[in-house]
Amino acid sequence: MTHPGPGSHPRPCAPRRIRRPERAATGPGFRALWAADTVSQTGSAVTLLALPLVAIGTLGATPLQTGLLVMSEYLAFLLVGLPAGAWVDRLPLRPVMIAGDVGRAALLLSVPAAAALDLLTLPQLYAVAFGISVCTVFFDVAAQSALPRLVGGPGLVRANVRLEATRNITQVGGPGLAGALVGAFTAPVALAADALSYAASALLLARVRPLGERPAARPRASLRAEITEGLRFVFGHPALRALTLAAAVSNLCGTIGAAMLLVLLAGDLGLPPLLCGAVFAAEAVGGLAGSLLTRRAAAAFGQGRAMCASVVVSGLLWLLALPFYQADRRFAVAVLLQGLGWTAFMTFKITSVAYRQRLCPEPLLGRMTATFRFVVWGVMPVGALVGGLLGQHFGARTALWTGALGELLAVLPLLLSPLRTARELPGPDEPRDTPAAVRT
Secondary structure: OOOOOOOOOOOOOOOOOOOOOHHOOOHHHHHHHHHHHHHHHHHHHHHHHHHHHHHHOOOOOOHHHHHHHHHHHHHHHHOOOHHHHHHHHHOOOHHHHHHHHHHHHHHHHHHHHHHOOOOHHHHHHHHHHHHHHHHHHHHHHHHHHHHHHHHHHHHHHHHHHHHHHHHHHHHHHHHHHHHHHHHHHHHHHHHHHHHHHHHHHHHHHOOOOOOOOOOOOOOOOOHHHHHHHHHHHHHHHHHHHHHHHHHHHHHHHHHHHHHHHHHHHHOOOOOHHHHHHHHHHHHHHHHHHHHHHHHHHHHHHHHHHHHHHHHHHEEEEHHHHHHHHOOOOOOHHHHHHHHHHHHHHHHHHHEEEEEEEEOOOHHHHHHHHHHHOOOOOOOOOOHHHHHHHHHHHHHHHHHHHHHHHHHHHHHHHOOOHHHHHOOEEOOOOOOOOOOOOEEE
């Protein structure tokens, strides 16, 4: 959350406890943020398929070049992830999110414009992907810092479930829409749809309240001191450290395979855009189902055990899917297993986000989120580069096998932490500004 700044007006004090979490997650501020996120995610689902297809189909990118494009999409989390958290903690949140949406819209529009003039090149795609990643770093840190202020601690799980459910709903139709747009027009034209979605998201974010106030005054620490404070908080807490390391291993290995997925589908197997989009749509359907089952799974097994099982089961399902990625009827089995893997993984994803948000004190939310993403998303450029190198020298399928096997290791940090036997998140009566013990 934002720090108070010199000479600013103090924001109204929000109640620390909300007795009706179901109402906390449906207030006007949250609904506006929810709507903006829904519109933006719909377009982002189009870009997920369209941007690599621009490189592979329009520009004839090799596996290594495709890996470099995926690396560019996450590079900002490694380069500016940590200072972004400290900067966001000093700024009003809503303008940061609006600027992120406007920047992403402008960058995406440059692709169809260059294609129309026959000036599109791979270096431009790399620059666009990196610029989008910079905007996404600031947008996501600000959005995750805004959610606890809009919702309050008791409603965070419910709010995160709603956000994840909606994101997965939009991602069901997004890849299919991308496949249709790419098939009917071109991949650069499909990117224009995403640009419009970011512009619409920016307009909706203007309605989010009360996130435009400047923080109230407090002594300003140096940027290095604030970054250090965020690192110390995350890695000094056993549960947060375990969640961070588990997510980092999962993302590192997952990106090794994900960087080469479209190379396998569109390149090696020669599948049409609609079938390529079906894989991402299945992931979204599985994620939607998993988001709706998260609370039941956590209640049945306990938060910690459910997260451990989530990581293991999802990894096994993704591993089982790989032999079925063929240009025949077996492809349907691969798509089904891929979707079921995301159904299982959502318990870890949603529960870990809610845990981090509830445990962290408000002044540290931006830096905590940035620290987490610096580690967890910062490894993804490395994974994309490794995937590109493996795909270039040993084939896309080898890269996918390597990533899937590695993802099974993500459960180890959880098993070696107090989360292994944790039953629930810190309760609403436990102060967020104290590193509360994990309940067992």
